[in-house]
Amino acid sequence: MTKIWVNSGDSHVMEPADVWTERLPARLGARAPRSERGEKYEMLYIDGERIDRQLGDFMDAMRPPGAWDLKVRLKDLDQEGVWSQLAFPSMGFWLVSITDRELARETVRAWNDWAHEEILSKNKRVITTACLSTADIDDAVAEVERVAELGFKAVFLPCSTRDGEEYALDRWEPLWTAVERAGLVLAFHIGTGGQNVVFRGPGGAVVNYMETTYPGMRVVSHMVAGGALDRHPDLRILIAEGGAGWMPAIGDRMDEAYRQHGMFVRPKLSRLPSEIIRQQVYASFQHDKSSVEIVESTGYRNVMWGDDYPHLEGTYGHTQSTLHDLFDGVPDDIRERVTRGTFNELFRLPEQTPQE
Ligand SMILES: CC(C)(COP(=O)(O)O)[C@@H](O)C(=O)NCCC(=O)NCCSC(=O)[C@]1(C)CCC[C@@]2(C)[C@@H]3[C@@H]4C[C@@H]5C[C@]3(C[C@]5(C)O4)[C@H](O)C[C@@H]21
Numbered sequence: 001m002t003k004i005w006v007n008s009g010d011s012h013v014m015e016p017a018d019v020w021t022e023r024l025p026a027r028l029g030a031r032a033p034r035s036e037r038g039e040k041y042e043m044l045y046i047d048g049e050r051i052d053r054q055l056g057d058f059m060d061a062m063r064p065p066g067a068w069d070l071k072v073r074l075k076d077l078d079q080e081g082v083w084s085q086l087a088f089p090s091m092g093f094w095l096v097s098i099t100d101r102e103l104a105r106e107t108v109r110a111w112n113d114w115a116h117e118e119i120l121s122k123n124k125r126v127i128t129t130a131c132l133s134t135a136d137i138d139d140a141v142a143e144v145e146r147v148a149e150l151g152f153k154a155v156f157l158p159c160s161t162r163d164g165e166e167y168a169l170d171r172w173e174p175l176w177t178a179v180e181r182a183g184l185v186l187a188f189h190i191g192t193g194g195q196n197v198v199f200r201g202p203g204g205a206v207v208n209y210m211e212t213t214y215p216g217m218r219v220v221s222h223m224v225a226g227g228a229l230d231r232h233p234d235l236r237i238l239i240a241e242g243g244a245g246w247m248p249a250i251g252d253r254m255d256e257a258y259r260q261h262g263m264f265v266r267p268k269l270s271r272l273p274s275e276i277i278r279q280q281v282y283a284s285f286q287h288d289k290s291s292v293e294i295v296e297s298t299g300y301r302n303v304m305w306g307d308d309y310p311h312l313e314g315t316y317g318h319t320q321s322t323l324h325d326l327f328d329g330v331p332d333d334i335r336e337r338v339t340r341g342t343f344n345e346l347f348r349l350p351e352q353t354p355q356e
């Protein structure tokens with residue numbers, strides 16, 4: 001079986017437990033996210049709030065030996081055929097729920113400094129997103145400018161927002177301007193910003209998996225229909241780990257809404273919603289065949305494969321068989337686009353994948 005070399009638009013770094021306590025004064029470090037293992041649940045403490053989650057199951061299911069060690073990770077990637085990765089946080093995801101301005105600013109800054117020193121400065125294949133404060137837009141703008149200087153290629157925000165902070169609202173304008181001007185990708189990872197276990201009845205595991213997918217589409221409907229992407233034509237957003245098959249479907253439905261409910265529509269847009277999605281919205285997937293098929297059948301080309309390394313929803317241990325299932329028989333230009341081209345277009349990395 002020939003090795004298909006790919007880039008991954010959705011991976012994760014595992015931060016050391018002391019990523020904040022080592023870098024912040026005790027009065028702040030003590031309030032940063034930390035998890036303690038309980039019987040069935042892990043207790044997650046964030047600024048005094050407690051969230052019970054089955055994180056332990058996720059951690060135990062972590063197979064890849066390189067999850068916590070960059071050098072070993074690069075060997076894992078060679079084995080799997082992954083050249084570059086865009087790596088999201090793990091514990092860093094929980095920073096988005098901090099509402100205290102100083103704590104949000106300082107924990108975000110500390111996480112980004114750790115990522116810059118321990119990942120970005122130590123290799124060229126794994127690049128991390130940067131975290132941003134959701135507590136204060138001015139702090140987020142300042143951090144965008146700082147991390148762009150440090151060489152980050154993407155920042156991330158949560159898919160779900162607090163009520164009254166939806167992404168269509170003007171409050172975000174200074175941040176959209178800053179991200180667009182810095183040429184960074186604005187990434188949203190599914191399952192962030194809200195509850196991930198919302199139903200505990202029959203089928204709960206699959207229902208909850210699906211329920212974390214919908215907020216990613218909601219980000220797109222707000223930022224397209226609210227005009228954010230129309231006002232910032234160079235701003236590119238990525239919805240990571242939510243699959244990509246939904247892009248043409250919501251493009252069509254938003255066009256229908258825009259036309260059939262035209263008398264209610266504001267703001268008016270300079271392009272149809274579907275055109276804005278085609279040009280400025282990107283999505284990643286791991287196993288979905290439909291994510292490849294829509295590129296062939298609808299011409300939505302902003303589709304990017306992701307290994308979700310080292311999470312159990314990802315492909316570690318079966319990457320090559322997954323890639324052959326997905327791409328054998330698919331036209332070369334589409335395989336090239338989805339496995340490497342979209343990633344290189346977004347993160348403007350020179351083509352580095354070794355030719356087997
Ligand atoms: C089986 C039930 C119904 C039983 O209910 P019970 O708890 O016993 O009362 C319930 O426990 C369940 O649904 N368990 C399945 C596992 C699960 O928690 N599913 C949530 C939806 S999937 C999800 O949230 C993704 C998007 C995908 C899996 C990894 C995920 C949890 C990751 C994992 C965990 C944590 C959250 C995180 C980033 C993070 C650092 O890595 C994302 O924010 C989010 C993400």
Ligand SMILES: [Mn+2]
Nearest residue numbers: 010011241308
């Ligand atoms: Mn992921």
